[in-house]
Amino acid sequence: MITDTDLTYLRRAVDLAAQALEAGDEPFGSVLVSAEGEVLFEDHNHVVSGDGTQHPEIAIARWAGANLSLEQRAAATVYTSGEHCAMCSAAHGWVGLGRIVIAASTDMFVAWREELGRPPGPVAPLPITTVLPGALVDGPVPELAAEVGKLYKAF
Incomplete structure (x- = not known):
């Protein structure tokens, strides 16, 4: 279940994706939030x-591994503009992070790539729970997914 608080953090992740696009990069952004909402x-x-x-979810996993206890990591939430790729899902699992909230799903990105005539990426487009069974994943969020789609298509 996605709450209004979740939407606030997810909005920030989408804003970071827009910043990436403005910097000439692929539009993906992510935010790590503690159990206390920090x-x-x-x-x-x-x-x-x-x-x-150099995906934001990898940066989050590395930062969390270096700066948080196992308990803090498990209680934290990752908000991300796009569902983790297989590499990022694995990093999330190896470091022991908790819940994931996504604006747009892997299936959406696959459809957008096909719509744009882009070839498949180098890594199989797997849902987080295929790589990380038992992961708690909420989303996608249709209104934010539409915005992410526009950013992705603009890249």
Whole structure:
């Protein structure tokens, strides 16, 4: 169930995706929020540098692993403009982060790529729960997904 509070943090993730696009990068953004509602870390894509692993979810996982206890990680929520790719899902699981709230799903991104005539990406487009069974995932959120789609198509 997605709450109004969730929508506030998810809106920030979409805003970060827009910032990534403005910087010439793929439009993805993510926010890590503690159980107490404190924004702990946020980032957007940096793959335009040539390093395809520079996803915000990887940055969040690395930051959380270095700065939070296992209990704090498990209680935290990751808000993200797009569903984690397989690489990011694995990082999320390995570091032990908690709930994930997504604006747009993997299936949506696959459909947008096809609509734009883009070839498939180098990694299989798997849902988070395929890579990370038992993950608590909420979303997508249709109104924000539409906005993410516009950003993605503008890239």
